[in-house]
Amino acid sequence: MSKTTPGTLMLSKLGIAFDLHPYDYDPDAPRVGLQAAEALGIDAAQTFKTLMAEVDGKPVCVVVPSDCEVSMKKMAAAFHGKSGHMMKVPDAERLTGYKVGGISPFGQRKKTPTAIDETAQLFDTIYINAGQRGLLLSITPDDAARALEAPFVDLTA
Incomplete structure (x- = not known):
C-alpha cells in the first residue's frame, strides 16, 4: 500500500501536520467508516x-x-x-479521482465546496480517509478546516 496519495501530497505542500494510520480494509463492511474505527481501535465519533x-x-x-x-x-x-x-458512485469517483471507500476530502481532482460537521471541534484530533482504502490520516480539526477552506456546521440528522 502506498502511503502517498493526492491528499497527503496536498497536506504536505501546505505544511500541515498529519499522521497516517493503515488498517485492514473490509470491502464487505456495511459501514466502512465504522469498520475503520473498529480496526484502529478509535472512537467512531472521532x-x-x-x-x-x-x-x-x-x-x-x-x-x-x-x-x-x-x-x-x-x-x-x-x-x-x-x-x-447523495452523488452517484461513478460521479463521485470521477469528480474526486478516488474510489468509494477511499475518498478523501483532501487532494480531490476537482476542488469542491466542503463543510465539516461541527462535532469535529470536540476532538483534539480527527481521523479522515487519506485517499485510499485502508488508510486514514489524523489531523487537528482546525488544520483540516484550513486545508479545505471549510466551515464547521451542523450537518447530521
Whole structure:
C-alpha cells in the first residue's frame, strides 16, 4: 500500500501536520467508516467519513462522523441551497479521482465546496480517509478546516 496519495501530497505542500494510520480494509463492511474505527481501535465519533453530494445540482463534499447520518436539509442549508442528495458512485469517483471507500476530502481532482460537521471541534484530533482504502490520516480539526477552506456546521440528522 502506498502511503502517498493526492491528499497527503496536498497536506504536505501546505505544511500541515498529519499522521497516517493503515488498517485492514473490509470491502464487505456495511459501514466502512465504522469498520475503520473498529480496526484502529478509535472512537467512531472521532472517525469522519467523506461524502460526495449535490446541492441544487452542484457538487459538494461533507465530512461527518462515521457513526452519524447526514441531514439532507442541513447539508443544503450549509451550502445556501434548497435540496440535496447523495452523488452517484461513478460521479463521485470521477469528480474526486478516488474510489468509494477511499475518498478523501483532501487532494480531490476537482476542488469542491466542503463543510465539516461541527462535532469535529470536540476532538483534539480527527481521523479522515487519506485517499485510499485502508488508510486514514489524523489531523487537528482546525488544520483540516484550513486545508479545505471549510466551515464547521451542523450537518447530521
